[in-house]
Amino acid sequence: MKKDMNKLPKILGSHPKDQQSLIAVLQDIQKEYNYLPADALKQVAEYLSVPLSKVFSVSTFYNAFSLTPKGDSVIKVCMGTTCHIRGAGQILEQLEKKLNIHAGETTPDLKYSIEVVNCVGACSMAPVVIVNDKYYGSVKISDTKKLLRGG
Amino acid sequence: MRIDKPAQLTKLRKELVASEKNHTKKIMVCCGPGCLANGSAEIVEEFRKVIKKKRIKGFKVEALKETGCHGFCALGPLVVIEPSGTFYTKVKPKDVEEIIDKSIRKDETIERLLYDDPSNGKKIESYHDIPFYARQKRIALRNLGHIDQYKIDEYIAVDGYSALSKVLTKMKPDQVISEVSRSGLRGRGGAGFPAGRKWATCAKADDTPHYVICNGDEGDPGAFMDRSIMEGDPHSVIEGMIIAAYAVGAHEGYIYVREEYPLAVDNLKLAIQQATEYGFLGENIFGSDFSFTLNVSRGGGAFVCGESSALMKSVAGKVGEPRAKYVRSVLKGLYDKPTVLNNVETYANVPVIIDKGHKWFSSIGTSKSTGTKAFSLVGKVSNTGLIEVPMGTTLREIIYDIGGGILNDRPFKAVQTGGPSGGCLPESKLDLPVDFDTLTEAYSMMGSGGMIIMDDETCVVDVAKYFLAFLVDESCGKCVPCREGLFQLHKMVKNITDGNGKEEDLEKMERLSDVIIKSSLCGLGKSGPNPFISTVRYFRDEYLTHIKDKKCPAKVCRELIRFDIIDDKCDGCMACLSACAFDAITGKKNEVHVIDQEKCTKCGACKTVCTRDAIKVS
Numbered sequence: 001m002k003k004d005m006n007k008l009p010k011i012l013g014s015h016p017k018d019q020q021s022l023i024a025v026l027q028d029i030q031k032e033y034n035y036l037p038a039d040a041l042k043q044v045a046e047y048l049s050v051p052l053s054k055v056f057s058v059s060t061f062y063n064a065f066s067l068t069p070k071g072d073s074v075i076k077v078c079m080g081t082t083c084h085i086r087g088a089g090q091i092l093e094q095l096e097k098k099l100n101i102h103a104g105e106t107t108p109d110l111k112y113s114i115e116v117v118n119c120v121g122a123c124s125m126a127p128v129v130i131v132n133d134k135y136y137g138s139v140k141i142s143d144t145k146k147l148l149r150g151g
Numbered sequence: 152m153r154i155d156k157p158a159q160l161t162k163l164r165k166e167l168v169a170s171e172k173n174h175t176k177k178i179m180v181c182c183g184p185g186c187l188a189n190g191s192a193e194i195v196e197e198f199r200k201v202i203k204k205k206r207i208k209g210f211k212v213e214a215l216k217e218t219g220c221h222g223f224c225a226l227g228p229l230v231v232i233e234p235s236g237t238f239y240t241k242v243k244p245k246d247v248e249e250i251i252d253k254s255i256r257k258d259e260t261i262e263r264l265l266y267d268d269p270s271n272g273k274k275i276e277s278y279h280d281i282p283f284y285a286r287q288k289r290i291a292l293r294n295l296g297h298i299d300q301y302k303i304d305e306y307i308a309v310d311g312y313s314a315l316s317k318v319l320t321k322m323k324p325d326q327v328i329s330e331v332s333r334s335g336l337r338g339r340g341g342a343g344f345p346a347g348r349k350w351a352t353c354a355k356a357d358d359t360p361h362y363v364i365c366n367g368d369e370g371d372p373g374a375f376m377d378r379s380i381m382e383g384d385p386h387s388v389i390e391g392m393i394i395a396a397y398a399v400g401a402h403e404g405y406i407y408v409r410e411e412y413p414l415a416v417d418n419l420k421l422a423i424q425q426a427t428e429y430g431f432l433g434e435n436i437f438g439s440d441f442s443f444t445l446n447v448s449r450g451g452g453a454f455v456c457g458e459s460s461a462l463m464k465s466v467a468g469k470v471g472e473p474r475a476k477y478v479r480s481v482l483k484g485l486y487d488k489p490t491v492l493n494n495v496e497t498y499a500n501v502p503v504i505i506d507k508g509h510k511w512f513s514s515i516g517t518s519k520s521t522g523t524k525a526f527s528l529v530g531k532v533s534n535t536g537l538i539e540v541p542m543g544t545t546l547r548e549i550i551y552d553i554g555g556g557i558l559n560d561r562p563f564k565a566v567q568t569g570g571p572s573g574g575c576l577p578e579s580k581l582d583l584p585v586d587f588d589t590l591t592e593a594y595s596m597m598g599s600g601g602m603i604i605m606d607d608e609t610c611v612v613d614v615a616k617y618f619l620a621f622l623v624d625e626s627c628g629k630c631v632p633c634r635e636g637l638f639q640l641h642k643m644v645k646n647i648t649d650g651n652g653k654e655e656d657l658e659k660m661e662r663l664s665d666v667i668i669k670s671s672l673c674g675l676g677k678s679g680p681n682p683f684i685s686t687v688r689y690f691r692d693e694y695l696t697h698i699k700d701k702k703c704p705a706k707v708c709r710e711l712i713r714f715d716i717i718d719d720k721c722d723g724c725m726a727c728l729s730a731c732a733f734d735a736i737t738g739k740k741n742e743v744h745v746i747d748q749e750k751c752t753k754c755g756a757c758k759t760v761c762t763r764d765a766i767k768v769s
Binding site for chain 2: 097118
């Protein structure tokens, strides 16, 4: 998959050349490209003078980062305790079945990704599903079709 | 405009209060986490449109406020008309015009949007009279729901930054520490370490520079107090941090916010920018020689980063692995320098303690746990929401008087506090007062404040399995007892829920738990077995039913249950058939449907859509 790497210098330039910036730089790249392209990681390592192995280790340690491209619609199913006891597992199962992928995966056409998050702090609305940063509260099994249409 | 003198702040406050008084009525739209998820942003938009369109005499758009969490999330989106306190629930954009016409232009209330008192079915107009609010005492959450979360002027109007002005012009650092120490304030992040003692140790440390950090990595699932404060009243946290920095001699600070809270990051950054413009952050604050800068550091979605040493590594841009506890972060913290780390709610309490004095604060709560504690009251409880009560309030008062009892009047089973490090307490413990020490003695813990209520349809063995799975996933993997021990413990609990457990497993699991607790490196591992230990202690029978009878009393554990359709009740409406994602249900319209047990995954989707109660779980 070809990605426009021209935006990278601007992202790098907006952060100080310091290891402290590493997580913030990676967050910006993840936001721009929906994942961390390998080329970008190499450039980050060079820019911050941090070994590529360290960049890789941070990229794989934190859940916010992905080394593979995400779908256009990222569906996050909250699996916090409250959502769990109010049936989030069923919602996740329905979505997995409908899209024929598991949590953490992306459909081959790159349209959808399913992710599991551990509590987004909207517990009073449990179970909660977030589609591309839009929150849906008190989700029912019958709502899953609507979620896939993007609300 | 820069404020250099206390007198300037007082003058500004007077002006702001006077201009607020010009609004004879105000519309407060709750934009807390729950209401936002329910669409309160659209309601704000609609109000703006209608106000612009109608041009109401004497009513300016400035009287429309986007507030932080008002608390009663179960009834959101909430709209409150002040000063009457008229409390509108479950408001939709289509209600907005009517609210303007009746409650703003006239003094009428809209009956259908008011709160129904479940005890007598009567409508209650003002939120002050609703039991959910009447029994609370709000200190850390004092401004939530009452001021516009995006405006520093509103914070200043309610005495904001007056504590900072007092500290910088009238108090020496050791006086500040003494005030906080004598207030008895203990860290609200979970462990309850006295904040004043931590500050004193850091202040005395020779090594420089010193740092202050705010732990906004509210990772416990089921907790959203800190998110609500960071979003809804960011200045209270910032002011608390500046005071702490002055007390311990720090000139640089960080607020570490978890990845899942983007809105908190935005609101804090905006608040820092506003505070800098007024001169509350930066060089020579209030004309003194004290300078302090504050940065927001965003987490990467790792639960372990709520642990202090892991958090500090993450702030430095590294992998968030904790280190051994004997090196204290207050002496060797961020970049190995002395560092004070407190959580969001702790800092939010500080300005009030300075303003009102340690005696006032320590008169609230119990002798060893002073003040109040915020909780997110969630799960199978009627009134879910954000609450704050004096320490020492009993669990029963919280769940029944404030929470309104169990959802749908089902029987109470357990209350879970302390997140994955805490435990589940049964009915017999409901009269325990909620404070740091009592909950720990009862084999749970205060934690950061998530309080999850469970009814008889919740299986505690499944809950233990859930938390262990969570911890296995979030263990950083650095030390063996946590990485491998929790993995095995989870496997053994799963065996039980799958119907393959043996009675002697419980004893083995208790021994393994003991090893994990004694030998893990950080708090995550040391408290990791708690969800198992507390459930097996209070609900051993439920474990034994799973093991001996191969039954799950709550009908949750899938390997031990089956779903069937009751012929007499099924009217062949096809609702379950279309809800089943696994094509396990067959049947025709108006004919009794049948579940194919081979295909059924026991997800329960059919039961949730059946309106005739025709799905039997056994």
